[in-house]
Amino acid sequence: MKVTSLFAGLFLASAAVAETPVLTVYTYDSFVSDWGPGPAVESAFEAKCGCDLQMIGAGDGAALLSRLRLEGSRTEADIVLGLDTNLTAAAAETDLFSPISLSANYAVPGGWSDTYFAPFDWGYFAFVHNTDLTAPTNFRALAASDLKIVIQDPRSSTPGLGLLLWIKTAYGDEAADIWADLSDNIVTVTAGWSEAYGMFLEGEADLVLSYTTSPAYHLIAEEDSSKTFALFDEGHYMQIEVAGKLATTDQNALADQFLKFMVSDDFQSIIPTTNWMFPAVTPKNGLPDGFPQALSAEQSLILSPEQAAAQRSAALDEWQSALSQ
């Protein structure tokens, strides 16, 4: 029977691997895609750890946290990589994470200190569009235009949550009105960043919620200068992406080794041209040519993890009710 031999093959294969320790990392989908940092990170880490690094894509960033809550203390994950500071307060409250001690020369604006999480990259949210489009310069102009945008669901995606807090930070009590005006510009709300960006590339929308660094991908990797981002005069909300260690890990030392590796030059030098974000620790060779500059402090918006957690639920209700009309 072919099926029997297939099962036997699968069984033997997993038995052989079981001899080397396995480190399981939950991350977001685009991180482990063929063109993302995943493959390079895996081979770099496996070269020194004598282990099997299994990176599992579990949807977009915010879906990672829901997944951990679903699995609770029975999760197989040792590391979660891809939450951001808008979620860290909620994540810490789950008691699923273990405190870490890690030091590095972080280049993250505003510096870094946190009990449970360490940053691996950061960036600014922005709407990306083709250069032949005259882009709006703020949310009011965008909402008043006929331009079509694709955004992500704040419940499953960190960019989606970032946009929610971006508008909340910039407009406060008027945020609900902005969303109401924006609702006819929204083609669709996707579950994750990959879907939204893919739709934009296929011409399904004029602008897509992404990062100021996304056009650099087209410029550097594809020598295509047709993409740029819309500079908004409200400023741009920042994202700091982090990783943390699960308290239930059975690979404690290996997990620590991975986090140390994460802030080392080997990992950080992979980030700019695979994840297309600013690395959390500036690599020895600096940033590649064509990579955008950081925005000024006045142009940068960000809430502390506690503020973000406090705002999230109300902002989410506003968003949902504005868009469900």
Next chain:
Amino acid sequence: MLRSVVGGAALIALLIFSLGTALVVGLQGRGLGVLNSADWSAIKFTLWQASLSASLSIAMAIPVARALARQSFPGRQALITLLGAPFILPVIVGVLGLLAVFGRAGWISAALDWAGFAKLSVYGAPGVILAHVFFNLPLVTRLLLQAWMAIPAERFRVAESLSAAPWAYFRLIEGPMLRSTVPGAFLLVFLLCLTSFVVALAVGGGPRGTTIELAIYQAFRLDFDLGKAASLALVQFLICGTVSLLAFLVPLPQTNGLGLDRVLQRLDGWRHRLWDGFWISIAAAFLVLPLGAVLFRGLRHLLELPPQILAASVTSLTIAIISTALCLAMALSLSLAFARRGALARSLAEATGILGLASSPLVVGTGLFVLIFPYAQPMAFALPITASVNAMMALPFALRVLMPAVQETYGDYLHLRMSLGMGRWIWAKRILGPRLRRPIGFSAGLAAALSMGDLGVIALFADPDLQTLPLMLYRLMGAYRMDQAAATAVVLVVQSLFLFWMFDRGGRRHAAFG
């Protein structure tokens, strides 16, 4: 005796699965107070889209069914067979096809763009309703066509000889038939659209196109708010239950589609032929183009299939076969236990069928999750749970096919068995077996195909390394790898049709008196 025990056990299992999980969900729910304005919008949207989808499906099915009933043309039988396809077509494949034709990057948008018009936007309510009409128009057309064909041809001849005006045809012959068929068809489509999940997930476009079923999924997977998921599930159960009670008063039309080869010969004028031709072409194009688009694209990119297709196929086939076996075991034991009890059996079959239609997979899934979570990792039970829920979803259809066959056999041959003193095994082997073979084959094919295409409970329970073919297809669509998604669709459709064909064929081949 044994038969009654087994049948009773099957009934109890079914009740635990449907009403039991709903009860768990109801106890877990935190009342309607936890529902925010967006949730109420989702509830309103669900009811609104289901009414509109059902109305549109019926409004379009009437002219199509009439055209098919009174015209004969080459390919008519093929078209009628094709009308049965969307029922066993995986919903996600249909959605992919509709996007290829009606999406912003689809054919119609390309033509509109070329002609200087705005592109179509299907995300949101238009997409949800479009997809629901795509799946239900063929179903309603077949139901109405059956009713049309059941009108004795003599009535039309008499009307003709009396030179009746077209209006008189409608008022005296077709109107009364529609009055007795349409309410049941409406409720059936309404129920199917109430529990729609995949369509809203794929083309709902965010909060404005969220159904209750999708809101349950989101409360569960995105917010991990089990209490809210349960409250939503309770609302879903109450709505479906109310509609089912209505359906109990209005008998649902039968959904088996055998026969249908008589053409009503009518001497209508060329205007009718033109009008009928218009509707037949519209229906055929609406059915064939989206499917054609996916299959064509998929075949061209078949070699780009990702390697995970093998594991996903094995998972899907395993679930389908287990769920088919479960579904058949339940349908057979229920039929054998209750077939001889006349009116009771009929209303029982009806009630079970409606219970199956009214239970939403995500309500059942939520209930099972709540039950398992305190003791074990529910994700670990993804396969058995999916197989059982799929079996339950196919049960109403299997019962519809099996129950009448069992009843007929007992009605026709029981006296023979009595008079000959026939033993249990001879009876089973010589009389019952051959007569049930064909309906068993057909319902097995149906159950297998429905399970292959399911993307409901598995979406609740799946982890990244476990996927069925429909889930893999949805994930590829999510990554916007449309070529690979289309190729996966080809594999999925081929496997579903193959399973259906194999079971159905197996039932026919040795059927002595089929």
